[in-house]
Each structure stands twice: as C-alpha cells, then as structure tokens.
Amino acid sequence: MAEAHQAVAFQFTVTPDGIDLQLCHEALRQIYLSALHSWKKRFIRFKNGVMTGVYPGSPSGLIVVVGGYMTYAKYAKIDPSLGLVTKMATHLPIRKCITEDNQRIVGGMLIGTGVWAIIIFIMRNILKSLLSWHGWMHSAHGSVSMKTKIWLVLVKLFSGPKPMLYSFQSSLPHLPVPPVNHTMKRYLESVRPLMDDEQYKRMEGLAKDFEKNLGPKLQWYLKLKAFWASNYVSDWWEEYIYLRGRGPIMVNSNYYAMDFLYVFPTHLQAARAGNAIHAIMLYRRKLDRAQIKPLMVQNTIPLCSSQYERMFNTTRAPGVEEDTIQHVNESKHIVVFHKGRFFKVWMFYDGRLLLPREIEQQMERILADASKPQTGEEKLAALTAGDRVPWAKARSEFFSRGKNKQSLDAVEKAAFFVTLDDTEQRYEPDNPVQSLDIYAKSLLHGKCYDRWFDKSFNLIVFKNGTMGLNAEHTWADAPIVGHLWEHVLSMDPLKLGYAEDGHCKGKPHPSLPGPQRLQWDISDECQSVINSSLKLATDIADDVDMHIFPFNNFGKGLIKKCRTSPDGFIQLALQLAHFRDKNKFCLTYEASMTRLFREGRTETVRSCTIQTCDFVRAMMDEKQTKEERLRLLKLATEKHQELYRLAMTGKGIDRHLFCLYVVSKYLGVDSPFLKEVLSEPWRLSTSQTPLQQVDLFDLKKHPEYATSGGGFGPVADDGYGVSYIILGEDLINFHISSKRSSSETDSHRFGSHIKQAMLDILDLFDLNKKVAN
Template structure:
C-alpha cells in the first residue's frame, strides 16, 4: 500500500496508509452492467448487448487482455483511474462551465443596511478564507475518517489542498488543471471583481499580512475605482462563461498582447476570486439566489462579474445575495461543504476584527487589471454575451422545500434517508415519463489514495418494480412495502459496492481508455448503443447535506435531463431541481409536483404498514443493511454520497 504524504511544510512529515483503488473482477463488472441496463433498453437491443458483452468477456478475449493491462497499470500507479476520470469527467468536456459543470453553494440571505455593510461582510469572509487556508497550509485540518462499516479508516485529504492553489486553463481539445505548488508560486493575492472589472488585492504589504480592517479599506478603494468610467475595461470575465474550445480560441488571441498575458497570469495564480455584486433587481427567494450563483443572471446582470475558471469564487451581493461558485475539477462536494460550513461558522461565531488603526501604515492602491482589446476581441466578447444569455434563458430551476417530513421520519422506518430519497426520485421520474433512465448518484471513494468518486446506479430493477407497484391501483400495500424494501436494499448494496471501489462505471471507463492508449480499435462494447445510453444521465442526482443554513445547486448534464441536488434535514427535505426549457421532455415544476406527491404517498404507505408489518429481518435494528454482519454505512456520512461527480 502506498504512503500518502500530505505535502508537509518545512520538513514536517506526516503520513498515513491508504490502499489503492482496486480493479474490480471483470466478470463481476460485466454481469452488473447487464443487470443495470436490461430494464432500461428495449429487449432486442439488450439481447444484442448481451452477445457483445459475452464476446468481450470470454476467456482469452479483448476484455481479459484489457483487464490484464489495467491491473499492470494499477501496479505502477497510485491510482489507476484518477487521470482517466479527471479527463473524461471534466478536462475533455467542451460545454461552458456555468450551469453545465460549475456547482454553486447558496448562503443564507444577508440583510445589509448599505454598501459598506456588504463590504464589511466581504472583508470578514476573506479573513475567514485566509484563516482556513492557513489551516490547510500548516496541515492543521483534522484527517477525515470513514464512519459506519469501515469506521476508523482514514480518508484521502488531497482534495482539501487543491481548494485555493488550482486553476482550470482552457484548451482547444482538453483543458489543463494548473496546480501551484507551495513554495514555487506564492499566492499572496486575491482577485476582486466589481462592475465587471478585476482588481488585485495583495494580502501581504511590506512583509506584513493585511488585517481585516486593511482588507476593508482596500475593498472600499476598489469599489471607488470601479465607478470610474474613464478607466473601465471591457468585461473580459465573459470569456470564462463560454464553451471551453471557444474560450481557448479567444485566449490564444488575447495572449498575443503582453498586457493580456500578464493579467491572465495574475488571475491564474490568485488564491480565490471575490465578486462584489450590485443589486440584481430580482427577488431574493431561494430560486432567484440560486440562479444568480449559477450564472449571474447573464451579461445584463452579474454574469460578467465572474471568472468561472477559478475553483473558489465567492459572491457578495449588495442586496444580500451571497454564496460561492466552484470550478469542480479539483475537488468534490464534501470538501466544498467542509470549507463553506467553516466559513459560515466563522462569520457568525468570530467577531469582526475591525480596529481603528490599520496594521500597515500606508496601503498601496489596489491594481486594476488592464486588457488590450481589438475589433476581433470585441466581436468575440459580444458572441460570448449572446451565448451566456441563451444559457440563462434556457435554465429552468425550482428550489423547493418539502416540509411534510424530513429524515427523522425516514429513520424511524429503519430506512436509509438517502436510499429512500433516491427511490422517491425514481418514482417521480416514472410518474412524469412512464419509464426509468440511467441515473447518476455520486459515491465517494476517498478511502483510497487520491480517490474521487464512482457512480451509484439508482435506476435498479427493484426500483422499477416498486414504482410500477405504486402506480398500479390493484397492488396491495403489502406488495408495495415489500417492493420498497427490495428497492432500498438494492440501492444500499449498490452504494456499498461503489464506495468500496467495486462500482462499474470507473472500471468500464478504465477498460475503454486503456484500449485507446494501446491504439486498439475501439472494442464493440463501448460503441454499442446500450453503452451510450448508460452514460446519458438524464437524472443526475446527489445528496449534499449541510449542518448550517445553505444549499447546493447545479444544472442538468444532458439537454433532456434533470439536475437534482437534495439536502435532507431533520424535519424537511430541500431539493434544487434544474432542467432546460428547450426540452419538451422536462419541466422542473412538474417534476417537483410529482416528487411531492410520491413522498407523501410513500409516507402514507409506511404509516399504514408499519403497524402491522415489521421491517425485513435483514435490516431489523438498523437503518441500512450491512455486509458480513457489520454495521452499515450511514448515507449521511461525509464519505458516502455527497456529490454528483
């Protein structure tokens, strides 16, 4: 097993043992793949797929050869799937980052009395960010440990150390994740966006770190500078909202000028971006705040007051709309949750350190980033603005608080809240469409070295049997509750397989990618229509629970799909559902209505049957079935299902 070094500073060495991500048995993955897809495609198509899979997996065939090569790769690397996964999930993707990729965390609505009040909030937030980064740099963050079934197992911490030192640079065919190594590039500045202008806020002046009052002073200067129309620069932040290839092409034009290269380099090496937004003119309800976080309301509002390539981008609106927008490739949701919860607790629990005197006698004027434009660049910017506006108009979002009950009721049924909600999502989709589709629910594999996620395929045969029973007026309650337990158990078993490195998606991805590396003809299994269908996640879901008042949201991953992020609380369930107006197959409001109805029907079913029917013996006494008699892994644990990617 490899030793995972946590990049200790100045000779301080701390390490802990983490296993490598396993390579699942080939036959197990192929059998599971067929099981996952049989009920999601037509029978004729399935029979064709079954024959293709059989040929792929036969003794001495292509599958065995690729499996052997994958095992060899595993022996030579710390994590055989990491690079494949990162490129496939993010760096190779060409869609624009807003909505399509970048998730957002929406903070509670703030009640600012005036602009200076919002700047005080921003200064305090930046102070919290610097404190959290200091904890990261000094390796003072406590190591996360797995709970439940494999309690005590340390979890990989590397994602935390990429919160503030990474940048996603656009490429013509593939983006690059830049990682600034400590000691090589000193990150001593943040970028502040205000009125679509970008300013450098140096955090160290004359060898001294700025105090909170200093930061506030600099933010006030930035706001004043941004109001100067004579020095106003073009809204170059719009470029980062465009498709990745289009942005890469525009970047190639920009960097022909040295001043543009210098401005880009300063942004790429910053610690984070802080966006000081003007009032949006929209209502400040949950849905409107979520929209402003995801895409800024387009170029007519705050869409150009962003730099979407930077992983950590904090938004502080003068009207109290606040949150963070994240470029997702360096880290998963649990890291974002941990960071933002720390900041929210810092904001409410740590008094603002605004002294009368500043710590630095003379603060230099913050530097405005300068851009050299041209007719060609202006034309490219206008095209960017139009494409962003189309994306804004197309997004159909509904943030909904289901208040009839929360996870405590589900736990009383001795059911996993996560599995229960996943089944409810399947029921809602079936009610709307009369079928089930490939569904993505992320499962953390952080118990392994550099582990990211695999997929829990929630659209199981057992889930289909349940939703059919629930929509059959002839089905009895006893049959329905049995089908519900079958679906819960199947979902739980899939979860356990995924978090222990036995999921099918990463394995199939590895087999496909290693065939490319070997310059082989693409195996038929990966060109099969069923494989294409299996990776079109019309229902993209994730549980992102929080312990403080905030919520996460993101967009669909396919044009005719839904993005559904849910936050189970004790007495209510919060759902952020997105789809696209351009699809005739989807409607966020219709889906929410079906979800509401299904959750109420499931409660009624449980309430009617729990008096006369005990839970199945395999789950008696615990909310989730375990393996080998061990306690199950709680779905709300930080290392289970906390993000879609």
Template structure:
C-alpha cells in the same frame, strides 16, 4: 543489537571511541525510525483495506469489527494531521471483469418493459458475451498491470478524459454552485460580509498549508483521502486546443486574491508588508476603496465572458490576444490568484434566482476557469461558483462549512453589521489594491461581444428550482427502517415516472475517497426493485403492505449498491477504464461504446452536511434556520434533469432541480411538485401500517 555491533566493527578505527558511539547511535536510531514509519504505514494500509464495517450498523458492530476499529485508532493516532494518513490509504482495486459485465447488463434491464423481447437489449447482451470472451480479458490485464505501479489506476485518466478533454462550455455544463445560510443572514452589509468571508477562507488556507486542518474521518475511525484539498487554492483551469491543463501556482507566485467590481479586476495582496494576514477590518477598508474606485472608473469590460464559451475557441482566443503585453500580465494575475471574490451589484429574493445566477452569472463577469469564486450580493447574501475538474462538491462544501459555521458560532459582526475588530493585533502598512487593465482591440471587442451573447442565450435556457421539503425529513424516514438516501432515490424514481411516463437511466454520485486519490463512482439508482415499487404505487390494486415491502426491498438494493460503490466494487469507472485502454491500444468495442454512451437522463447527487465535528446540531431550534441548503448543477443531458439534495437533520430536505427550457418534455417546477406529491404518497403508506 547485532546491527549496532556490525556498525561498530565497520567504523574506521581511527575515529575516537566516543564519536563512534555517537555516530552508531544516530545511525541506529534513524534506521529504527524509518523502519517503524514504514511498518506503521504498511499495518495501517492493511487495516484500512478492510471494509466490512460498512455493512454493519454503528450500534450492532461485531466484536471483530470493534477490535479492528480500536487497532486503526491506535495505529493512525488520536490526532492525525491533515495529510498524515495519505500514504497509508489502500489503492483502488480493479473489479472483476465478469462481475462488472454482469452488473452492467443487470443495470440497464429496467429500461426495457419487456427485455426478453427487446432487440436492443438482446444485442447488448450478445455484445457483452463477445467482449467477455474476446477483447475483455486483454484490456483487464492492462488495468491490473497499471494498478501495480500507479497510486490510482483511474485518477489520471479521469482528470484528463472526463474533465479536461471536454470541449463544451464549463459554465452550467461542468461548474457547480453553493449557497450560504438558508433563512438567516449574519449581516446585510455587502462589504462586511465579503471582508469576513475572504478572511475565513484565507484562514482555512493557512490551516491547510500548516496541515493543522483536522482530516475527515468516517465514524471517528476511517480516514478519507485529502488529496483534492491541495487544489482548492491557487489553482486554475487553462484552456487548450484539445485538452485543458489544471495549473497549480506555487506560493511564491500566488500571494494575492482578485476582487471584481462592475467588470473591473483588482489585485489585493493577502498579507501586509510584514507578512501578517489582513484582518477583517482591514479587508473592509480595502473593499470600500475598491467599490469607490470601480464606481468612479467604471468601464464595461466583459473579458470573463470568454471563459464561458467552447474550450477550443477560448484557447485560440487566449493564444491570439493574451500572449503578450498588458493582457498577458493581467491574465497571469487572474489565473495565479488564491481565489476570486466578486462584489456583485445584484440581489435576489429567492433561492432559485440566486442559485441560477451563482451557476452562470450574467454572462460577462464570472471567471469560470478559477478553482472557485466567492460572490457577494448587495443585501449581504453570498455564494460560490466552483470549477469541477480539480475536485468534487464535498471538498468545497467542507471549506464553505468552515466559513458558515464561524459565522454562526462566533460574534464576527457588531450590532451595526460591521466586522468586529481582532484583539491584540496590530496591522502593519499594506499595499493599495491594484486596478488591472486590459488592452481591448476592436477585433477582441467583437469576440467578447459574441461570447456575451452566446453565454446569455445559454443562461436563459436554464431552468432551476430550489425548494425546501418541510413535511418531514430523515427523522421520519428512519422510523420506516430504510436508508434516507435510498428512500429519496425511490421518491425521485416515482416523480420521474409521473413526469415522463417512463423510467430513465439514473446517476447518483458516490465517493471513493476511502482509497488513495479516489474521487467518485456511479450508483445506478434505477433497479428492477425500484421499478417494481413505482409500478406498485401506480397500481390501485396493490395494498399498502405490498408497497411497503417493495419499497424496503428497493431501498435495501440501493443501499447495497451504494456501499459497493464506496468500496471500489462499482462497475462504471471500471467500464470507463476498459474503454480508455481499448482506445489506447487501437481497438474498437461496440459493447464498451454502448455502455458509456447511454445518456444520464436523471443525474442526482446528495450533498454532505456537517462534515466538521464543531458544526452545531441541525436539529437544534436555534440553528434550524441557519443551515445551508447546499448547492446544485446543470442537467447532464438537454432532455433530462439534474437533481441535488441536502438532508440537514431530521425535519427538512432541500432540493435543487435543473433542466433546459428548450426541452418541451422537462419542467423543473413541475418536477418539484411531483416530487413533493410522491413524498406525501410514500408517507401515507406508513400512516395505516
């Protein structure tokens, strides 16, 4: 009231009374609205900074946590839009220096059978103490200072130094893949499956653009950061001499998709001449035309092979051969597309063969720089290849789940497998797909040929096994009163020890999307507790009761580490930030180099299942054969394994196990057998309990 009186008294007296009242009311209303908006944002951020709920069971929450959850729902709104909670998310905290150093030293201790006698371990401990009392506090202050003004003190460094500065080929080493339904396929017609898939992905994009997509919320209360969704579409990784660039194209330049057939690229507009989206039936016609045209004008073009080589080499080739003329125009069309769709001429009878092809292709035709590419095979099966720098697997999995759920829940295909026409929809005139051309000089042709040879050699070296464990799933594991993820990680430790006779530094990805611009944190699954469990399983003198006690202790430790990582209490990203600050200030630290250069011999990741509330229950008999097995990635080190897994419901677990054939010590098929053997042994512990 005092504010309104102040405004009234300071308005010019020549202004009529009624106009002054209107202006004062409008000014007061606007001021009140802005104050209310910022107050709501501040209150919600304060509420979301509380993470104690994660350490309480869903059905055993304290009254204070229950009250907190009610307040979060009231402040955030019952139907938040896609990005409505972004500005209210808390900032990623900088962990304590002492805590991170202590956690790191504790995490590597299990690698040494007798750490107190190991010169290497004792040296690392001594270096840690020197860093703690010397350079460490100075670097810590720099991170804290950055956290005061940056939305996320880690995000820009993570994008640049972990992904975009990597010079190794991104195929196999960085990109990952996703499969479609496990045992069921909605249609065997490649054209119809591709048409409907393209339509659903474009529909997902429209919902994102209009902020109509329901944001992901944990326990129906806590929102996750949705920033990565902004880069799903119209995004491309551009190679650079020293560092790549992640380029997002505006809607004014990105009004088309690229469809590839037999090495020929076609530019397809995503709307008709009236701006209406293309229907699945229209896309069927467009794709049929493309297939006929490609078969008639077949020319073996393998320009995409260049995206699979060393990044610095690709940048130099791009600058030399693609900076002008028709090559520049075609390249711009490919890079500015909403996404790519590949009409492949192959089909595969097993998940392993299909997953391997999705990850690296034939070395000729996949454009690995694109944010994602849809691949459709001749038998109607499909999958996705995803460039990793723009976002993590759960984001792409959400997009894929949207498409796959539509296929399961809605009648999208008729009895002949063709797309069902949309009712009450009249498609306007549309543009014919445009075949894109290249100017391949003899020199460029020679470079492309060498790239194809290089890619195919790398492809042959990859071993991938995708297997389905059906003896039991998380339903039985929950009866053991342990976390399913922790149980699986213990099984992986047991299998690896059987495979190699030793323990390995193990990486498991955990998300930090409870914070603004959060991505991932590392959970180091190898712990002293998991080592004790594995040794007990290999010791005939231990009873089952002792083994069960050690298993539960190891699982409890792992669950605590996972929760801490999600809550910003992990230490690996902190050590990385300290290393970047150290190099930026011109210093050198043996401790930081040792902490970051240790190889991840066993790299693992659990893929999310059922991120959408509309997705049917995986345990329902009608849907058990329709669940997605998830996706996978290549091994992080040449002498290690890459293991991703999906837990769809209570009765099965899918595993994707990768390794290099050139390493005589690793074998994906052998590891899968040892893993299943370990699962059987762990189950037998409880059969006599």
C-alpha cells in the same frame, strides 16, 4: 477609491559628490516582513512534510528509540552494529576519533534508527491492510459485530496520535480493478429494467462477446496501470471527462453553493465580503499547515485528502486540444470584479493577514470607485464561459504579452476570485419559489461575464450582503468545496461577527495601500471573440430552468423511524417522481465517493434497479396493498444500499467501463459494447451534498442556521439534475435543474412530484400524526 500602489525600496540621484541613496525604510520593512512570511511558510511545509513522511511514527519516537539503543549499548558495553561501525571507520578519515565507547554510541544510533524505520514500515503496511477490509460497511444499522469492533480498535491502534490532513495518504489502499465478468453481470442487471426483451438480448450478446474476446486484453493493461499508479481512474477521469471537453464549463461543469437560508448576518456588501474573505484565508492557512483534521468515517476510517491540494491559487487554463490545471504554491492576493472592472487586492500587510475590517475597507474602496471599465474589459470574463477553443486561441494571441499578460497572470495566480455583484439575492418568505430560483441561477451563471469560471472557485457577494460560491469541477469534487464553505459559514456570524451597525468588528487601517486596478488593452478582434462567447453563454444560461425548494414536511428524523436509509428513501422518491413526470424509467446517476482509496474521487450508483421499478409500479397500481408496497420498498432500499457499498469499496462498474474504453482507444481497437455503454445518456443525475462538519452547526438549538446547500446544471438535454442536502432532523433542501428547450422537462413540475412522492412513501408507514406534529 482604488489606487495602484508601488513600493520603491530606494531612490537615488546623481550629484557632483557622487550617488546619493535615499533609502525608503517602510518599503524595506515590508520586503523584510514579506520574506519572513515566505520563509515561515517554507519551514512549516518542510516540517509538515517530515511529520507526514514518518507517520504513524514521529520524530519524538525516533529520539526515544535511538536514545534507548545508545544508552543500552553504552552501559551494557556491547556494539549493537556487530562491528559495522569499526569497518566503516577504517575507510573514513575520522577513524582515529572512533573510541570504543563512541563505536557503541554510533552503533546504537544506527541500529536504533533502523529499528525505528522498520517499526514505521510495519505499522504503515498493517494499517494499509486493515483499511483494505470493508466488512464494517455490511454491519446492520445500530449494531456492530465483534469482528468489526476488534478491527476498529486495531485501526485506531495503528493510526497513530493526532493525524494531520495528509498523514494517512501513504497508508490508504489502491483502488482495485474489478473482474470483467463481475462488471458485465452487474451492468446487464442495471439496464434490464430499461430495455425490452429484444433490446436486452442484443445487449447481452454484446456484453458476452466483450467479456470473452476483447475484455481480457484491455483488463490486462488496466491491471498493469493499477499496479504502478496510485489510482487507475483519477488521472484519466480528470483528463478525459474534464480537461479534454471543448464545450463551455459554465453550467455544464461548474456548480454552486448557497448561503444560509433564513439568516442574513449583515446588509453591508463590503462587510460580508470582509468576513468571508478573511475566513477563507484562515482556512487556506490551516490548509497550508496541514492543520485541517482529515475526514474520518465513524471518527476512525480515514478518507483521502489529495483533492485539497489544489483548492487555492489554481486555475483551469484553456488549450486548443486540452486544458491544463495551473497551480502555484504561493499567492498573496485575490482579484475582485465589480461593475466591469478588475482589481488586485493584497491580502497581507505588515507581514500578517489583513483583518476583516481591513478587507472590508478595501472592498469599500472598490465599491466607491467611480471609474468606467476600459474598452472590452467589462465582458472579458465571458471568454471563460464560452467554448474552450476560441478562448485558448484568444489567450495565446491577445494575452501572451504586455499589460494583458500581466493582468491575466494576476487573475489566474490569485488565491481565488471575488465578484461584488450589483444585484440583490436572497430567500424571501413572501416569494419563496421565484426568489430561490433566481438566486440559484445567479450563482450558477450570473450574467455570464461577471464570474471567472476557470478559477478553482469564485466567491460571489451580492449587494444586500447575501453570498455564495461558484466552483470549477476539474480539480476536486463538491464535498471538498463543501468543507471549505462549512468553515466559512460557521466562522462568519458566530466567531467573527459584526458590529451593531453591520460593519466588521475592528477599525480601518489608517495607512493601508488601496487595491490595484488591472490594466487591459483589448483589441477589436479580441472583443469579437468575447462577444461570440457571451452570446453562446447567454443562450445556455437562458435555457436553464432552476427550481430550489426547502422540503420541511419532515426530514431525516422521521425517515429513521421508518428504519430506512434517508438516502435510499429520497432516491426511491426521485424514481417515483420521475415515473409520474415522464411515465417511464431512465438510467439514473447517483454520485458516490471512492475516497476510502488513495486519490479516489467518485463512482456511480445506478439507482434505477429492478427492485426500484417493482416498487414504483406497485405505488402506481391502486390495487396493490400497503403491505406489498412496504415489502417492495424494503427490497429496493436494501438493493440501493448494497450498490452504494459496492461503489464506495471499489466495486462499481462505471469507472471500470470508462477506463476499459480509454485503453481500447489507446490500442486503436473498437468495441461496439463499450461505445454503446459510454454513449448512454443519464436523464436523471442526482447527488447528495453531505453536511460533513456537523459539530460546527447545532441545528437543534439554532435551526435558523440551516444552509441552502448547492446544485448543478442539467446533464442531459431532456433530463433533470437533482441535488439535495439533509439538514438536521426536519429539513431537506432540493435543487432541480433542466432545460427550458426540452418539451419533456419542467423543473417546477418535477419538484411538485418529488414533494408528493416523499409524502406518499411516508404514508406507507402510518406516521401521519407525527408529520402533523
């Protein structure tokens, strides 16, 4: 049973003898504990701010340097400040107290502090210069040059000890602006295999005209921005690609992450929610304290951590012309949706975070609540699934005052959103295809009104204990959410665990106040907007064709024996599968990251190259020899790795072209070249979900703890979206999406082509016996 809980600090009555105060000690105690918790968080944030601000130095280093100078000045009987303290003392009221010894001590303190600051400044800039070199990426696999070894040692030397999450932010280099002529050359190279001679000649003319005339002018403004801004791409990318989009974000922008593939820790919905929510809140506590270790390539080269800042307490608020990201520093509650009702659940009591069994207790109360949804409440969240303009107008008109505003604030300022889904989802060995497809669609869009798609992420827990995430894309990219999800999956069955009866470990709290039911007053006009949004969202959801399949014929282990990049191998398989599916090549998007730079997000690898197309044609030509196919495969994978390195090191072309286009719009000039480039559809959009914390999952000993990965909706009306995750040595999970309304696509057909392409490429290496084993 859910109930509203109001803590009243005191009561009073007026009597003939005066006012009689009746203090409620429990309420005062809770207020005290809440205040203590808030002040602790403020102190920790202040301390972390200081530690990050002086990194790679430290306060202890300041004490050593200043103490050394003060001692030296006192016993050597010299004034390190060269009379500066004396001159300052003549203008201060304390000049009578400044003795000769004191002058030396104060002088040592001032000079020591200055030397310490200079040392930090020098170390930080040396580290920044070191991190600007990316020659290490060109080392052959399995071998490291002497130059790279020396560079790695220097990076470690100047990185300082025990870095916190944000320690490297000020040392990361800024994203460079590529030269216009380089971008034009590489763009033309990327579209050459997709155009006939006449089309290419026309595009070449447009590119050369742009490079000679308008390009240099736009480039000047872009370089000016890059000089002043931390990152010349990220703010415009967030604004124009995400926040200014007026269409639905459900399916088109939001993405999902799945549970374990084979393991089902408990069948109790409330218990699974209890452990998962507690694990998420533990992660948030570590995040608030900056105790999460920054991700580092080869355990040495840091990646930007700025995207973590808005993981919690964040929502995308709709606007008529542009949405906004709203983030609050502190949120002590979550909001839970179940069977059309919204509940506010406090995550703290007695000045501490609720334990898993106590959170399970709150979920049990919500599940047991038999009350009906208020008028218009059940499908309210469909507003977040439809077009943004109707939602923005409805939010302003119907949710700006009274109980609606209070309840909406509770949702939008919650740490995150939870749905206790009333359906059952999981991988079924007897029905593997349909069970995973339905599971993915449920996470991607559900019923279109049972997820709050504006929240930074939704935790969905199904009736049978399976769970997953649905995440909003604006505030961060998938690897950030993936890092959180890896933490939750590793904590849930292994560290937190369950009792024999499936409940969370521990005991329910005897006096824990229950969840608070949110109150709404939804008018008929508002219900009309809700129904319109729901209809649009339902049409979008019904059109999504999902296909998820675990590819377990072989994995990374066998691909490495082919001396080929696993990602390059898979990308070639996707190109071969796509050609077999549609009998043509298409512009292909593969997501790469630019987090080697400050505030970096993503870049595009255009993985359909001339070399890739040559290889695919050879595979389709029955007359071609295996040796020739292997030669072309090697050229194609080498080209792919080169493009990936260029994208990661700030030399990609698509973000540069995008920013040039934005500048042209600000200047009010039209560019036929940029207009055409930015309108080209990505009919094959691909992304690898990286397993970042491999130490959390020992898949050799426990292969059953393999996750299903995650996926996203189709990008083009007549195209495919493909996400894949490489798990351990022997498993690759694929997530394929397309639209049922397109006569050109079929996700299951494309999936079968991918399977066959993977096997056909492996067959070139004569490793069939190892596959059978």
